[in-house]
Amino acid sequence: MDFIKESIELVENLMGKEFDEDLFREKFRELVSNYIKEES
Amino acid sequence: MKATLKMNNIADVLGDIIFEFNSGKLTLITGPNGSGKTKIINSIATVESFPIQSENLKKQAIKFGIGDSLINNTVAKAEINLSWYDKSKQLNMKKNSIYKINLEGNENFLYTSMLYPESRLKETVIEKNPDFSWILKELSLAIHYDTIQDILNSYYEQADIYLENIEDKNVKTLKERENLKEIQKKKGEIKEKLEELNKKIDNLEEVDPEKKARLGVLEEKIDDYQDIVKDIQKTINTTNKSITQQESGIKINQDLIKENQKKHSELGKKQKELKDIKKKEKSYQNNIIDLLGKEKKFLIPKNDYEKSLEKLKLKLESKSDECPTCGKPWQYNEEIIKANIKQTQAELKEVNSSLNNITKEIKSFEDTLKEVDELPDIEEKYKKIFNDITVKQGKIDSAKQKLDTDQKRLKIDQDEFKSEQDKLKLLKIEFKKLEEEIAVNIEFKELAEIKSKFTEELGSLKEKEAKVQNDLEDYSRIELWGVLIDNSKKATEMLDVFKESIKELQSYISEKSNEQKQGVAVKFNEKVKTVLFEMQFGQFENVMFDLTDYQLKVFTKGNIAQNVKSLSGAEKGVILALLQISLKETYSTESPFFLVDEVIHNLDETRMPVFLNYLKNLAEKNDWFIILTKLEGKKLELSEY
Numbered sequence: 001m002d003f004i005k006e007s008i009e010l011v012e013n014l015m016g017k018e019f020d021e022d023l024f025r026e027k028f029r030e031l032v033s034n035y036i037k038e039e040s
Numbered sequence: 041m042k043a044t045l046k047m048n049n050i051a052d053v054l055g056d057i058i059f060e061f062n063s064g065k066l067t068l069i070t071g072p073n074g075s076g077k078t079k080i081i082n083s084i085a086t087v088e089s090f091p092i093q094s095e096n097l098k099k100q101a102i103k104f105g106i107g108d109s110l111i112n113n114t115v116a117k118a119e120i121n122l123s124w125y126d127k128s129k130q131l132n133m134k135k136n137s138i139y140k141i142n143l144e145g146n147e148n149f150l151y152t153s154m155l156y157p158e159s160r161l162k163e164t165v166i167e168k169n170p171d172f173s174w175i176l177k178e179l180s181l182a183i184h185y186d187t188i189q190d191i192l193n194s195y196y197e198q199a200d201i202y203l204e205n206i207e208d209k210n211v212k213t214l215k216e217r218e219n220l221k222e223i224q225k226k227k228g229e230i231k232e233k234l235e236e237l238n239k240k241i242d243n244l245e246e247v248d249p250e251k252k253a254r255l256g257v258l259e260e261k262i263d264d265y266q267d268i269v270k271d272i273q274k275t276i277n278t279t280n281k282s283i284t285q286q287e288s289g290i291k292i293n294q295d296l297i298k299e300n301q302k303k304h305s306e307l308g309k310k311q312k313e314l315k316d317i318k319k320k321e322k323s324y325q326n327n328i329i330d331l332l333g334k335e336k337k338f339l340i341p342k343n344d345y346e347k348s349l350e351k352l353k354l355k356l357e358s359k360s361d362e363c364p365t366c367g368k369p370w371q372y373n374e375e376i377i378k379a380n381i382k383q384t385q386a387e388l389k390e391v392n393s394s395l396n397n398i399t400k401e402i403k404s405f406e407d408t409l410k411e412v413d414e415l416p417d418i419e420e421k422y423k424k425i426f427n428d429i430t431v432k433q434g435k436i437d438s439a440k441q442k443l444d445t446d447q448k449r450l451k452i453d454q455d456e457f458k459s460e461q462d463k464l465k466l467l468k469i470e471f472k473k474l475e476e477e478i479a480v481n482i483e484f485k486e487l488a489e490i491k492s493k494f495t496e497e498l499g500s501l502k503e504k505e506a507k508v509q510n511d512l513e514d515y516s517r518i519e520l521w522g523v524l525i526d527n528s529k530k531a532t533e534m535l536d537v538f539k540e541s542i543k544e545l546q547s548y549i550s551e552k553s554n555e556q557k558q559g560v561a562v563k564f565n566e567k568v569k570t571v572l573f574e575m576q577f578g579q580f581e582n583v584m585f586d587l588t589d590y591q592l593k594v595f596t597k598g599n600i601a602q603n604v605k606s607l608s609g610a611e612k613g614v615i616l617a618l619l620q621i622s623l624k625e626t627y628s629t630e631s632p633f634f635l636v637d638e639v640i641h642n643l644d645e646t647r648m649p650v651f652l653n654y655l656k657n658l659a660e661k662n663d664w665f666i667i668l669t670k671l672e673g674k675k676l677e678l679s680e681y
Contacts, residue, residue: 040527
């Protein structure tokens with residue numbers, strides 16, 4: 001899994017005038033967990 | 041184009057109040073302090089900016105009294121309607137920040153379209169070391185990129201904490217492994233000692249088997265008797281509890297009976313009293329009829345006296361020899377009239393006092409008769425309380441019977457308890473004696489004691505060993521953001537890579553944030569230049585955001601760079617006006633309202649007309665509603681500049 005690439009995609013998808021901070025936190029947390037699971 | 045502002049239950053005004061504004065014009069709202077100038081522009085600002093999500097702007101709104109603080113203190117809700125062209129906005133609000141709006145506004149209105157004494161822009165201008173970079177951040181996506189940067193930072197810090205924990209666990213693991221070795225060594229030593237002891241005990245002389253058998257029998261008997269004594273003790277305890285319960289029940293019921301007997305006697309008296317009144321009901325009614333007759337008789341003179349008094353007063357006021365009501369002639373004499381008034385007032389007072397007494401008497405008779413109506417209720421209560429007393433007495437009697445039985449039972453149980461205890465005592469004496477006879481071999485006793493100590497020590501070592509093994513297992517498991525990893529070396533490697541990735545992401549985010557700030561700064565700098573030229577203040581050559589550090593730079597004549605903090609108060613006023621207008625022109629294309637609340641005193645007499653004329657032209661050019669408040673005049677007034 002390309003963690004950096006997926007993180008940048010997440011930022012770009014959610015960025016905008018109505019940026020939802022909570023949603024970003026939730027999705028990024030998921031991304032980090034998946035990355036750790038995969039790497040371990 | 042006209043804009044209509046309708047405010048309902050806002051500030052000091054209960055109900056509706058309506059104002060109208062023309063687009064393309066500069067409207068001045070003048071009036072003294074507390075006349076409501078600010079409330080008008082705050083109402084517009086509330087409709088145009090709500091709902092507010094940003095914490096910074098929420099603070100600004102509260103500071104300046106935008107939102108639910110506009111609601112009149114005596115009511116719980118208010119409404120603001122703002123309409124222009126084909127738009128009609130309606131905001132309903134209740135205290136405690138409850139809002140309902142049909143067309144949402146834009147929270148940035150507070151930054152871009154409103155210049156007020158407590159605005160962040162004004163506060164920045166007067167700061168010792170003004171930092172305007174927030175303008176670029178708040179009005180672009182840079183603010184969101186900064187939020188992401190903070191989130192990434194927290195992950196980086198968490199990774200560091202995990203690494204520290206792993207290091208700490210590694211140290212502990214080494215220590216615990218040493219401990220485990222030590223424990224296992226001790227265990228081995230004790231086991232060896234125990235084996236030696238067992239051999240010694242086996243070699244000792246055998247004990248007399250008959251005595252040993254008798255000892256076993258005695259042991260069993262003692263055990264049985266101990267159970268019997270325990271059971272009897274239990275029964276005694278239960279009986280004692282039951283006795284206490286019965287006694288307390290009896291006491292409670294006795295107290296309740298006493299209370300009820302008191303009530304019963306009071307009700308009995310009241311019953312008798314009311315029955316007597318009932319007998320005389322007819323005569324009471326007759327009394328009332330008589331008194332009403334008397335009252336009527338007094339009412340006629342009362343009316344006459346009041347009329348006379350009124351006439352006399354008019355006579356006194358007219359000071360003429362002609363009746364003021366009918367026009368007939370009379371003789372005007374002030375002294376006589378005053379004496380007559382005095383006398384009439386005295387007579388009226390007497391009549392009124394008699395009337396009062398009669399009314400009181402009537403009321404007292406009526407109250408007494410009303411009380412008679414309660415008789416059936418009281419009779420009912422009287423019976424109920426008597427029944428209650430009888431029931432409670434019955435309960436006391438049955439409790440007393442149970443109490444008697446319990447007390448007899450207790451006596452029997454206590455005797456049995458004593459006799460069984462005596463038997464147990466004898467058995468114990470016999471057992472001890474026999475035990476002493478058997479344990480003739482002192483060495484056997486000593487060895488048994490040592491063996492018991494070793495066994496105990498071995499047990500405690502086993503417990504320690506289990507704990508250490510458990511800890512070691514815990515230390516080998518690492519948890520990273522909810523994922524369990526059973527290899528600390530692998531976890532450390534992963535965390536190092538993760539930290540590198542976060543750093544890379546942060547540099548990407550920082551680049552993005554800068555792009556945003558630069559874009560906004562370039563746009564803003566262009567606008568400021570135009571506004572500066574149009575305002576013709578003259579003393580500044582340029583005002584702009586530096587694209588390297590995002591700070592505001594001011595250039596005076598000769599292109600000399602100057603810090604905002606070194607400018608005079610009036611110059612700061614110009615910068616403030618310039619920045620606010622540039623902000624409005626750059627960012628706010630949605631709202632046609634531009635509000636300026638009592639900040640023009642920052643400008644001196646020569647600059648003020650320039651500023652007002654500029655606003656006037658700006659309103660005309662963009663077809664905006666520019667509304668400005670000014671402390672002037674004795675009442676609230678709206679006019680066009």
